[in-house]
Amino acid sequence: MSKSADSQRCQLCQVVIESSPGRADIVQFSNGPQGSRSKLWSRVCQYVTDPDRQRICINQDSEGRGTEQAGDAFPDAPPIDLGNT
Numbered sequence: 001m002s003k004s005a006d007s008q009r010c011q012l013c014q015v016v017i018e019s020s021p022g023r024a025d026i027v028q029f030s031n032g033p034q035g036s037r038s039k040l041w042s043r044v045c046q047y048v049t050d051p052d053r054q055r056i057c058i059n060q061d062s063e064g065r066g067t068e069q070a071g072d073a074f075p076d077a078p079p080i081d082l083g084n085t
């Protein structure tokens with residue numbers, strides 16, 4: 001009996017979090033690359049301060065999202081233009 005990947009949408013943050021057994025959850029942002037729950041937290045969910053909205057957000061559980069990783073709070077680097085001019 002194997003449990004397949006499961007996905008949940010955060011109605012507040014508008015991202016999809018895919019959970020699969022034995023793997024870290026994957027957050028699919030509406031645009032840009034995939035990330036982790038800790039990344040979602042540092043970029044979006046930590047700014048949710050209203051208790052009514054926090055109830056809607058599915059990424060408010062500190063145990064579920066794990067510790068923040070270096071770079072989580074920073075936007076992904078834009079493509080580097082090496083200036084072939």
Ligand SMILES: [Zn+2]
Nearest residue numbers: 010013057058
């Ligand atoms: Zn959220």
